[in-house]
Amino acid sequence: MSTVGPACAIPVPEDVPTPELLERAWAARAALGDRLVILGHHYQKHEVMDFADITGDSFLLAQRGAAATQADLILFLGVYFMAESADILSQPHQTVVLPDLGAGCHLAECADIFTVRDAWAQMTAALPGKRVIPLTYMNSGADLKAFVGEHGGAVCTSGNAERAFRWALSEGDAVFFFPDEHLGRNTGVRIGMPEDHGVVWDPRVAELGGADPARLAGTRLILWKGFCNVHTTFTVRQIEEARAADPGVRVIVHPECPRPVGAAADEDGSTEYIIRRCEELPAGSSIVIGTDWNLVDRLRLRHPDKAIRCLNEHICPCVTMNRITLPKLTWCLESLAAGEIVNVVDVDDDMKRWARVALDRMLALA
Numbered sequence: 001m002s003t004v005g006p007a008c009a010i011p012v013p014e015d016v017p018t019p020e021l022l023e024r025a026w027a028a029r030a031a032l033g034d035r036l037v038i039l040g041h042h043y044q045k046h047e048v049m050d051f052a053d054i055t056g057d058s059f060l061l062a063q064r065g066a067a068a069t070q071a072d073l074i075l076f077l078g079v080y081f082m083a084e085s086a087d088i089l090s091q092p093h094q095t096v097v098l099p100d101l102g103a104g105c106h107l108a109e110c111a112d113i114f115t116v117r118d119a120w121a122q123m124t125a126a127l128p129g130k131r132v133i134p135l136t137y138m139n140s141g142a143d144l145k146a147f148v149g150e151h152g153g154a155v156c157t158s159g160n161a162e163r164a165f166r167w168a169l170s171e172g173d174a175v176f177f178f179p180d181e182h183l184g185r186n187t188g189v190r191i192g193m194p195e196d197h198g199v200v201w202d203p204r205v206a207e208l209g210g211a212d213p214a215r216l217a218g219t220r221l222i223l224w225k226g227f228c229n230v231h232t233t234f235t236v237r238q239i240e241e242a243r244a245a246d247p248g249v250r251v252i253v254h255p256e257c258p259r260p261v262g263a264a265a266d267e268d269g270s271t272e273y274i275i276r277r278c279e280e281l282p283a284g285s286s287i288v289i290g291t292d293w294n295l296v297d298r299l300r301l302r303h304p305d306k307a308i309r310c311l312n313e314h315i316c317p318c319v320t321m322n323r324i325t326l327p328k329l330t331w332c333l334e335s336l337a338a339g340e341i342v343n344v345v346d347v348d349d350d351m352k353r354w355a356r357v358a359l360d361r362m363l364a365l366a
């Protein structure tokens with residue numbers, strides 16, 4: 001089991017004026033100096049992102065945190081599975097903390113070790129003589145990363161899912177991908193599978209996840225029925241409306257969006273891909289993006305020479321990402337500066353070892 005430190009009883013009142021919070025947070029941050037590195041995920045609120053020493057996606061941040069060997073404290077501005085990943089890759093002298101231990105990820109929580117183990121037992125029994133390779137998305141618990149490591153599989157990110165799927169299919173007869181059905185389907189299409197290929201495994205259905213046994217026997221792709229509650233709010237209709245309003249618009253969406261949305265967009269790609277495309281497209285471009293609002297808003301501010309907006313301007317930003325607030329960050333920094341290491345995310349050693357095996361397999365694909 002992954003273990004955590006004391007729960008976050010936050011003594012920093014939410015109603016302290018922002019200028020005072022900023023002053024206190026920066027003072028605590030300065031007192032910690034090089035012994036602290038702050039990692040900020042792209043979907044974090046602006047009010048905390050200014051404190052990040054390094055920004056990026058979850059895997060890059062975990063790697064960069066481990067490489068910051070001068071720091072014995074890694075503060076993660078992100079969600080729980082990201083802090084776990086940072087701890088998996090961290091150096092023995094480093095401790096990872098998360099300002100709010102309740103900052104989870106809806107998608108990661110669509111799969112848990114118990115239902116995945118049960119699914120694995122059922123599908124391997126139903127597919128005698130076939131080799132199934134389990135792949136988990138980065139957005140998953142440390143226990144699931146360890147599970148795939150122990151069972152010959154690997155982790156993948158939205159940026160390298162295609163490579164990971166090709167590798168898995170070269171190693172075995174079928175891929176069992178969790179927890180994101182949509183990233184799995186989008187990746188299957190990218191590597192040449194028909195749109196309707198694949199079997200969806202619904203963990204709420206006790207027997208074979210609701211899969212038809214004959215279809216299961218003939219498939220190369222088994223997809224866990226999980227989804228991100230932010231990226232599945234984007235629709236084909238929103239794309240049609242964006243094009244009707246501006247025929248020259250370039251629509252770019254994240255591959256956690258459902259397949260019809262990915263198919264209707266001009267491009268789909270990982271968070272890093274979206275950031276890069278906003279840099280590459282010429283001044284004057286009109287760009288509509290289907291991903292978390294905080295990132296889109298930052299891209300809009302970063303590129304004032306381009307018209308950048310969110311595919312759904314009324315979307316709620318990811319609620320769990322937004323649990324990391326300035327008051328909680330202030331509390332966390334002040335506690336660390338006072339010598340009290342709060343909200344530790346500590347993956348147990350055996351789990352860490354197998355999860356690293358799965359992450360190393362992913363790195364070897366590069």
Ligand code: SF4
Pocket residue numbers: 043079104105106107108139228229230231292318319320321
């Ligand atoms: S945007 Fe989706 S995948 Fe990312 S942290 Fe939020 S729920 Fe998870």
